[in-house]
Amino acid sequence: MSELPNFDNFFDLSGKVALVTGGSRGLGLHTATVFLRAGAKTVFITARKAEGTQGINQAVDKSNALPGIKGKAIGIAANVAQEKEVQRLAQQVSDIEPKLHILVANAGATWGGPFETTPDWANQKVLDLNVRGVFNVVRSFTPLLEAAGTPQDPARVIVVSSTAGVNVPHVGEHGTIMYSASKAAAHHLARNLAVELGPRNITTNTVAPGFFPSKLANGLIEILGGEEDLKKTNPRGRLGLPEDIAGVMLFLASPVAGYM
Numbered sequence: 001m002s003e004l005p006n007f008d009n010f011f012d013l014s015g016k017v018a019l020v021t022g023g024s025r026g027l028g029l030h031t032a033t034v035f036l037r038a039g040a041k042t043v044f045i046t047a048r049k050a051e052g053t054q055g056i057n058q059a060v061d062k063s064n065a066l067p068g069i070k071g072k073a074i075g076i077a078a079n080v081a082q083e084k085e086v087q088r089l090a091q092q093v094s095d096i097e098p099k100l101h102i103l104v105a106n107a108g109a110t111w112g113g114p115f116e117t118t119p120d121w122a123n124q125k126v127l128d129l130n131v132r133g134v135f136n137v138v139r140s141f142t143p144l145l146e147a148a149g150t151p152q153d154p155a156r157v158i159v160v161s162s163t164a165g166v167n168v169p170h171v172g173e174h175g176t177i178m179y180s181a182s183k184a185a186a187h188h189l190a191r192n193l194a195v196e197l198g199p200r201n202i203t204t205n206t207v208a209p210g211f212f213p214s215k216l217a218n219g220l221i222e223i224l225g226g227e228e229d230l231k232k233t234n235p236r237g238r239l240g241l242p243e244d245i246a247g248v249m250l251f252l253a254s255p256v257a258g259y260m
């Protein structure tokens with residue numbers, strides 16, 4: 001028999017403080033939700049828009065109404081593609097919490113269209129958020145992560161990349177070349193961060209989702225023939241569900257993933 005001490009707390013986030021960029025909807029909101037449901041003390045939800053049906057405020061309200069949660073969600077609006085905004089966000093978070101145990105760099109942008117006519121502004125937007133933004137967010141929060149991490153239970157950085165970062169998903173009329181390149185960069189950025197920050201008791205992992213219905217993905221899903229057609233191209237015969245991403249995020253943030 002193996003003892004497996006603390007088995008009951010394997011996925012317990014009690015007392016933990018987390019921040020999810022792009023937490024107002026989609027994969028980020030699934031992530032913020034699972035952290036709260038697993039007992040997190042504070043989950044910062046950040047995105048650009050505060051108001052509206054897709055904004056931070058509705059996400060915070062819904063999150064704080066979850067039954068049985070012990071902690072709370074706090075919303076802070078910030079554009080994480082801009083360094084000054086990232087620094088302000090880090091300052092505002094540190095005014096509320098002196099430590100950050102879990103940082104999810106999830107906010108991302110995409111652009112699709114033909115190679116020849118891809119506007120440079122679109123490439124800049126994608127790279128500014130998906131690459132520079134991830135670097136700046138992690139760098140600005142490193143002091144808070146370092147304050148939280150211990151040798152036994154390191155702080156966590158989770159970078160949300162994409163399967164587009166490891167293959168060539170779409171070229172031609174609906175090409176996503178710079179998105180794919182930006183996600184490949186995000187993968188390698190995360191590898192570098194893992195080596196840079198590991199000795200400071202901060203682990204870094206990358207999650208590379210396939211297709212999940214969301215505001216970001218729905219346009220491309222429709223262009224590619226809709227959910228039913230796209231399902232057939234997936235070895236599991238379906239698209240992602242909220243619990244698929246929530247389970248991975250909970251594992252990577254949990255006490256038992258400290259050696260990942």
Ligand SMILES: NC(=O)c1ccc[n+]([C@@H]2O[C@H](COP(=O)([O-])OP(=O)(O)OC[C@H]3O[C@@H](n4cnc5c(N)ncnc54)[C@H](OP(=O)(O)O)[C@@H]3O)[C@@H](O)[C@H]2O)c1
Pocket residue numbers: 021022023024025026027028046047048049050054055078079080081106107108109129160161162163208209210211212213214215216217
């Ligand atoms: N859904 C998929 O099929 C899929 C597959 C692979 C990878 N991913 C990745 O998963 C991540 C989340 O995507 P999603 O599908 O959940 O998209 P989504 O539903 O459109 O959510 C994107 C989130 O990012 C926020 N955001 C966008 N630009 C921002 C900025 N400059 N600063 C701060 N926040 C910003 C959005 O809020 P505001 O607009 O208010 O800022 C929103 O909260 C992205 O990195 C994406 O590349 C998604």
